[in-house]
Amino acid sequence: METPLTGNIRPDREPPSLKEYEKSGGYRALARVVSGLAPAEVTAIVKDSTLMGRGGAGFPTGLKWSFVPMGVDAPPGPRYLVANADEMEPGTFKDRVLMEGDPHQLVEGMIISAYAIQATTAFIFLRADYDLAEKRLKRAVAEAYEAGYLGKNIMRSAYSLEMYVHVSAGRYICGEETALLNSLEGKRAIPRARPPFPQVSGLFGKPTVVDNVETLCNVPHILANGAEWYKSLSLTAIGGTKMYGVSGRVNRPGWWELPMGTTVREIVEVHAGGMRPGYALRGLLPGGASTDFLVEQHLDTPMDFTSIPKVGSRMGTGTMIILDGKTCPVAFVLNLLKFFAHESCGWCTPCREGLPWVARIVKAIEEGQGEARDLSVLEEHCVALAPGRTFCALAPGAVEPLQSALKYFREDFERHIKERGCPWRAA
Amino acid sequence: MLSDKEREEIEAEMARYPHKRAMVPEALRIVQTHRGWISDESVRDVAELMGMSAEEIDTIASSYNMIFRRPVGRHVILFCDNVSCWIMRSDAVRDHLVKRLAAGPGETTKDGRYTVLPSACLGDCHHAPVMMVDDEMHGNLTPEKIDRILERYT
Numbered sequence: 001m002e003t004p005l006t007g008n009i010r011p012d013r014e015p016p017s018l019k020e021y022e023k024s025g026g027y028r029a030l031a032r033v034v035s036g037l038a039p040a041e042v043t044a045i046v047k048d049s050t051l052m053g054r055g056g057a058g059f060p061t062g063l064k065w066s067f068v069p070m071g072v073d074a075p076p077g078p079r080y081l082v083a084n085a086d087e088m089e090p091g092t093f094k095d096r097v098l099m100e101g102d103p104h105q106l107v108e109g110m111i112i113s114a115y116a117i118q119a120t121t122a123f124i125f126l127r128a129d130y131d132l133a134e135k136r137l138k139r140a141v142a143e144a145y146e147a148g149y150l151g152k153n154i155m156r157s158a159y160s161l162e163m164y165v166h167v168s169a170g171r172y173i174c175g176e177e178t179a180l181l182n183s184l185e186g187k188r189a190i191p192r193a194r195p196p197f198p199q200v201s202g203l204f205g206k207p208t209v210v211d212n213v214e215t216l217c218n219v220p221h222i223l224a225n226g227a228e229w230y231k232s233l234s235l236t237a238i239g240g241t242k243m244y245g246v247s248g249r250v251n252r253p254g255w256w257e258l259p260m261g262t263t264v265r266e267i268v269e270v271h272a273g274g275m276r277p278g279y280a281l282r283g284l285l286p287g288g289a290s291t292d293f294l295v296e297q298h299l300d301t302p303m304d305f306t307s308i309p310k311v312g313s314r315m316g317t318g319t320m321i322i323l324d325g326k327t328c329p330v331a332f333v334l335n336l337l338k339f340f341a342h343e344s345c346g347w348c349t350p351c352r353e354g355l356p357w358v359a360r361i362v363k364a365i366e367e368g369q370g371e372a373r374d375l376s377v378l379e380e381h382c383v384a385l386a387p388g389r390t391f392c393a394l395a396p397g398a399v400e401p402l403q404s405a406l407k408y409f410r411e412d413f414e415r416h417i418k419e420r421g422c423p424w425r426a427a
Numbered sequence: 428m429l430s431d432k433e434r435e436e437i438e439a440e441m442a443r444y445p446h447k448r449a450m451v452p453e454a455l456r457i458v459q460t461h462r463g464w465i466s467d468e469s470v471r472d473v474a475e476l477m478g479m480s481a482e483e484i485d486t487i488a489s490s491y492n493m494i495f496r497r498p499v500g501r502h503v504i505l506f507c508d509n510v511s512c513w514i515m516r517s518d519a520v521r522d523h524l525v526k527r528l529a530a531g532p533g534e535t536t537k538d539g540r541y542t543v544l545p546s547a548c549l550g551d552c553h554h555a556p557v558m559m560v561d562d563e564m565h566g567n568l569t570p571e572k573i574d575r576i577l578e579r580y581t
């Protein structure tokens with residue numbers, strides 16, 4: 001089994017230096033790109049590879065790049081590539097692994113991607129608390145400049161690129177790509193209206209592409225080995241490998257790079273070693289805190305962007321959170337809702353007012369103060385905060401675990417109301 | 428007043444951005460690195476440097492979690508209270524930490540050594556429960572482990 005993304009990663013040790021990265025084949029894809037491929041050819045290869053964005057939404061990466069106006073349509077002046085390294089989705093720890101473990105892979109992926117859209121400047125928008133990743137990325141960027149992979153006339157080609165590590169001042173909404181752009185412009189992190197899309201008018205009003213860290217890390221391998229090879233890594237129609245992860249009461253919580261489309265069951269039972277003795281699996285969020293619960297009957301579903309939606313959820317970030325039989329599902333959902341209510345940027349009313357309201361109701365139920373009609377009020381809110389009803393995707397994501405918990409764990413909500421307390425606390 | 432060093436560091440970073448204003452969060456982070464937190468005076472200083480009003484700077488400062496508008500201790504503990512840590516009983520570990528330090532979430536210990544802040548998921552969920560002390564991660568926390576960690580900082 002091939003593991004292109006993590007082949008160089010040695011947990012708990014220093015990441016590969018520039019020399020070691022080069023020895024493993026690093027920067028060869030970049031050399032091929034800047035010496036012989038036109039930007040449109042790079043985009044075409046990435047399109048053919050079926051690479052889909054790993055930040056959560058699964059948008060086709062090559063297609064996104066193709067929306068950037070090029071050639072005679074291109075406005076004059078700078079254009080930007082931004083790596084979304086703001087990883088803050090509860091339960092998600094994959095981009096940290098990639099940045100700490102092999103920083104040059106991200107840097108090379110960004111240079112190639114920037115070339116494809118002819119960006120002049122690239123930013124790594126890094127989460128505030130990722131100090132180790134910051135140190136390692138800054139070193140990798142400095143090494144890349146020294147070796148002539150960044151700066152003027154990269155590898156003696158006509159292409160030039162500046163790259164900076166920008167450390168965020170910390171807020172979940174900064175991960176939303178248009179809020180991220182506002183934050184990079186020094187403003188409050190509030191999402192922007194679309195259109196215009198960032199590819200046309202993004203950072204400082206210039207064409208901009210925002211791609212997730214894991215997405216960008218795939219790019220050097222696609223360019224080095226081709227689209228057909230990339231597709232062959234996967235078990236399904238969407239190419240590549242995927243960083244999967246599991247947290248919760250399993251025997252071996254952790255991350256694994258596996259073929260795209262590995263089943264939920266294989267990830268939980270084989271790679272994570274199954275549930276710990278004494279704990280049963282009741283459900284799981286497949287890809288971070290803003291995805292709908294899956295339960296036992298869904299375990300044989302392949303983890304990819306098309307299969308998981310067929311069973312009512314989303315792959316999201318691909319890092320699962322397990323709900324075990326000794327953990328109260330109502331309190332689990334309450335923990336998530338408190339987070340989302342706190343992180344609401346406050347720009348639009350349904351989210352600013354709705355999420356704290358929902359959190360208060362769930363808290364009341366959890367503490368034994370719930371009323372029978374509360375469940376229908378919660379259901380109404382799930383509809384009121386559905387996609388399209390709010391300014392950005394934070395609020396719809398926030399109610400996904402709630403709406404599915406009301407479906408799969410309804411009797412737990414009802415017991416809290418009837419017994420006027422949490423059965424788990426009493427136990 | 429900003430020190431020469433702070434001013435220098437801020438100006439060195441400005442080259443990346445087409446507008447001075449884009450530097451506000453970065454400038455606040457730089458000042459905070461030197462002073463631990465952002466006082467009203469620092470807000471005014473940054474405002475002057477950026478050619479903006481103090482109110483504008485404060486609106487930006489207050490919208491970010493990691494800009495501290497109140498003094499903090501010599502070490503900042505970010506304690507993850509998100510879902511994967513909560514499942515692994517982070518509550519019990521946090522209660523121990525709070526008791527041991529006699530400082531609750533958002534508070535600073537009497538000796539000024541630690542400030543404890545609740546944090547969003549720290550992106551290390553497979554080692555839950557976790558916390559960060561300054562720039563160091565600590566995972567698989569237990570009350571005993573907390574005791575050992577706290578001894579290491581002065």
Ligand SMILES: Cc1cc2nc3c(=O)[nH]c(=O)nc-3n(C[C@H](O)[C@H](O)[C@H](O)COP(=O)(O)O)c2cc1C
Nearest residue numbers: 053054055084086087175176177211212215393394
């Ligand atoms: C509230 C919210 C938070 C987000 N946080 C992140 C994040 O931390 N990292 C990330 O890559 N994408 C995040 N996204 C998704 C981005 O908006 C965007 O879709 C993504 O960066 C695009 O990259 P991709 O096409 O490579 O997936 C978030 C979206 C929302 C609505």
Ligand code: SF4
Nearest residue numbers: 345346347348351392
């Ligand atoms: S949905 Fe929430 S986070 Fe998104 S713009 Fe509205 S208030 Fe802000």
Ligand code: FES
Nearest residue numbers: 507512548549552
């Ligand atoms: S939930 Fe605590 S580190 Fe992710």
